[in-house]
Amino acid sequence: MTSAVRWPDVADAVIRGDLTVAVAYVTPADGAVVTSVSPVGLADREAGRVGFTTSLGFPKKLERILRDPHVALAYHTREHGFAAGSSYVLAQGTASVDLRPSPQRLAELMRASELFLGETRRGPIWDWLLREYHQERVFVDVGVERVALWPDPAARGAMTVTGAAWPKAPTAQRPPRKGTGPRVDLAALARQIGGLPHRLLAYRGADGFPVIVPVAVTGHDDAGLHLDVPPGLLPPGGRRAGFLAHAFRPQCVGLGMRTLTGWLTVTDESARYAPHTSKGLAAPPNKTLLTVSNGLLAKYGLWRARRDGTAARLQNLARGRVG
Incomplete structure (x- = not known):
């Protein structure tokens, strides 16, 4: 058993x-x-250990983490939070999923959430509406194996690593059968991410852990998005990669997010990303509307997970019964 990584x-x-x-x-x-x-x-x-919470309303994410627990978290923006300094921090590790957290753990989460997300609405109607949102949370705990730190939020400058050594670059991947070119409208995509200032790219590293890299989009053509990237952090060749563009307001009352999957091509001269899928999410900049939306979505997600067998399937995966 490896000793805990104690980051600086x-x-x-x-x-x-x-x-x-x-x-x-x-x-x-x-x-x-x-x-x-x-x-x-x-x-x-x-x-x-680091972590986050999610819900049964996002079963694909949970199922993939349960099947392959290699995950990474990138702490990349100081907006509206309490973090000090300007460092870009990447934590990589092995995840475990707590599908049935204790009442004590849920209560501790509630206290922590109010510091970041504001006071919880209370009262008979609010308690009913938010019951699933607060009481049916899923914890993803990540045993950290490596923390990489850059002095600049764009991950430029000298990298400092705590824990496992930084791995070599992964080899290029075989192109998908449907081809590597874009499969979404790039002009429309450029408009959709235009107001989402935080952009990151993720790929599977040579040791299995995802690597998340901040990027800038400098333009696009028929072949994909043109990226400006920190030197040395994207491996040469082609590979599957994910892309995130997002923005958020204080206490996350109002946010926008677009997640992409696609094909990354890196040469000595350029980095280009050809998106294959695109999904968007937006939350209203109104506390009451956001709270009602969260409550109703949590109720529907839990109902659907129980009805279609998702909850039972995730429990079996968590017990090691892969099916």
Whole structure:
């Protein structure tokens, strides 16, 4: 059993304070998906553990993490949170999923959430509406195996690594049968991400852990999005990769997110991303509307998970009964 990775103070100040972070997990085709979550400071440096919560309303994410627990979290923006400093922090590790957290753990989460997301609405109607949202949370705990730290939020400058050594670059992947070119309207996509300033790319590293890299989009043509990337962080050749563009307001009251999967091509001269799928999400910049929406979505997600067998399937996966 490996000892816990105890990351440095500068990384801890970021990990405990960022309001929104990027989370990446791997896919069966050796790609990666990257999305955003609000971890509300869930971390234990002495135990070498970070984490976040989700719900049964996102079963594909949970199923993929249960089947392949290699995950990564990128603490990449200081907006509206409590983190100090300007470092870009990447934590990689092995996830475990707590599908049935204890009442004590849920109560601790509620207290942590109010610091980041504001006071919880209470009263008979609110308690009914938010019961599933608060009481049916799923915890994803990540035993950290490596923390990489850059002094710049764009991940430029000298990298410092705590824990496992940084691996060599992964080899190029075989192109998909349907081809590597874009499969979505690039002009429409460029408009959709135009107001989403935080952009990140994720790929599967040579040791199986996702690598999340901040990128800038400098334009597009028929072949894909043109990327400006930190030197040395994207491996040469072609591979499957995930892309995230997102924005959020204080306490996440109002946010936008677009997640892509696609094909990344890196040469000595350029980096180009050809998106194959595109999904968007937006939350209203109104506390009451957001709270009602969260409550109703949690109720529907739990009902659907129980009705279609998702909840039972995830429980079997968590017990090691892969089916």
